[in-house]
Amino acid sequence: MSNSANHNSSVVVAAGPAAFSSNAGHTPAATGPIRHLYVHIPFCARICPYCAFYKDLLDRSQTARFCEAILRDLDKQCAAFAISAKTIYFGGGTPTALTTSQLEFLLGGFHQRLDLSTLEEWTIEANPGSVSARKAALLRKLKVNRISLGVQSWDDRLLNILGREHNASQAERSFHTLRDAEFRNINIDIMFGLPGQSTEQWKATLERTITLQPEHISAYCLTYEEDTEFFLRQSRGELKANPDCDAGLFEMTMSILEAAGYQQYEISNYARPGFSSVHNRACWSGKDYLGIGPSAFSTVGMRRWQNLADYRAYADRVLSRQSPIGSTENLTSEMKRAERIALSLRTGEGISSALLNDRQQTIEEFVSLGLLRQSNGCFVLTRAGRSLADSVAEAFL
Ligand SMILES: C[S@@+](CC[C@H](N)C(=O)[O-])C[C@H]1O[C@@H](n2cnc3c(N)ncnc32)[C@H](O)[C@@H]1O
Ligand code: SF4
Incomplete structure (x- = not known):
């Protein structure tokens, strides 16, 4: 889950940009070293019609400059805060849309700048369409120890409706590629309440997911997010949400996953014992975190700020030594x-x-x-x- 949107909850965790004043003042006081970092990589090979996270179509002419900007932003954070990272979370967008050598440059830059001796969990979100054995081996070598794989469904017809770049067998191959690269902590994202999805299809999705024995499963109910194609299609009456059906599918999800040994430790998140996400739990329990990259939120003490969303403007600002912060808010x-x-x-x-x-x-x-x-x-x-x-x-x- 990214830190820039909050799925499956009507609760607004961070006020929208309009509620913020522009730009931050002095560095806010942290009560101790910052233990949690979120890094937003906005690129996607295809844009899914239901997705409201900040993302843009992958443009290979921009990615190298973008990686430079992320490391420059990290330099600035290291100068401003004591950082002793316990968790790092690369979300998106699709971090694995970067090439293997760009990931090597980027993650290598994190190794050079941070003391990672206290790191417990380093997660990267991956799309099955951009996983390769070489990339997986590199991520493992660079100490990433948790992958969140966006499978969404095991039904090719539904994957097509969702505009995904992969089919079900590719997703399964990607999972095995990650296992072969010795990832021992893999999350699979799946979604229910999809247009035309039957109870049987969702049951089959849960069962096929369990067969792979991932350590963690995130099961999200599709939300029709504003400013998405699905939202427009819903307002035109072409797609219909069905809350009663969604409630039944949620009930079924809890029963099937609990019977298979997964503990529901958050409404949408299930883990085998010992595999709940350290990063997400820290954010949910109100710990300070720094966000790096376009649209990322940071919260330190009573101060919250958000970087500019547009990734080109973000990189322009960072690379010309200006602040990428778009808005900031004092929390009460x-x-x-x-x-x-x-x-x-x-x-x-x-x-x-x-x-x-x-x-x-x-x-x-x-x-x-x-x-x-x-x-x-x-x-x-x-x-x-x-x-x-x-x-x-x-x-x-
Ligand atoms: C930030 S996305 C990144 C994952 C990666 N880019 C991919 O799509 O494979 C994280 C997860 O949020 C979930 N998600 C995205 N849009 C959603 C929506 N409108 N309703 C419910 N879940 C959603 C999906 O399960 C997705 O895998
Ligand atoms: S690939 Fe992931 S982040 Fe990109 S548009 Fe699709 S769901 Fe959103």
């Missing part, structure tokens, strides 16, 4: 608290009772409705509650 304690509630409610650990001490009545109502339960000093969604997570979160905000 109340905003941080609301965000913590919204994000932690979606997790298996739940919300600490301390965050909710003035909301006794609301809690009691949800407990009596069977949507919340108490566990280890926290309030956690019950199975019935997980289907209504967004509505429960809204009641607390």
Whole structure:
């Protein structure tokens, strides 16, 4: 999951750019070294009609300059903050759309600039259409230890509707290529609620995913995001969301994945024991993180900022020693608290009772409705509650 959009939740985690003032002032105070880095690589070989992440069609004449800009931005962050990285997450877009030698230059640059002795998890998002044995071996050699593979569906007809650059057998080959390169922590992204997708098709997608035994599965309900082709087609009546059907598919997802040994540690995320994403858990629990690259958010202390989205403008700014920050916002304690509630409610650990001490009545109502339960000093969604997570979160905000 990227840090620039928040799928499957109606909760707005970071205010949109319009809510920010332009440009940051002085360096915000961090309470300790920054432990989490997010790097946004916006290139995609094809643009999928449902996707609202910041991305652009791959232009090979721009990528080398872009990689230079990312490393220059990293230099600036290293000068401004003490960084002792525990997790690095390369998201997109499609980081694997870069060539093997560009990835070598880029990741090698991270090795040169950062002390990676405390690094626990380095994730790269990969599209099955751009995985090769050579690329996989290089990523492994450069200490990437987690791959998030965007399979979306194992049905070729649905993959075609989704405008994907790969078919199901290519996706399966990519998975094996990654395993052969000794990746022992692989996530597979799949989506339900797709146009024309039957219950049987989704069940088959879950079962085929389980057969591959990935360590982690992200199962997202398709959202019709504004400014996407799918959203336009939905507003013209050509595509229809079906919330009742989606709720049934979500129920089925929880049952099938739990029976197969995957723990649902967040509404859309399931992992075999010991394989939940360290990076995502840190962000959901409100830890500071730095975002590098176009459109990336950073949050340090009470300050949040977002880089310019346009990758050419981002690179122009960074390479001419100007700030790439497009907007910045001072967070209040109340905003941080609301965000913590919204994000932690979606997790298996739940919300600490301390965050909710003035909301006794609301809690009691949800407990009596069977949507919340108490566990280890926290309030956690019950199975019935997980289907209504967004509505429960809204009641607390
Ligand atoms: C940032 S995308 C990057 C993955 C990679 N570029 C790819 O497509 O294979 C991360 C994941 O978000 C999910 N996603 C993207 N758009 C979505 C939408 N509109 N609704 C639900 N999930 C979505 C997909 O499962 C995708 O794999
Ligand atoms: S390849 Fe991934 S990031 Fe690119 S448009 Fe498709 S879903 Fe979005």
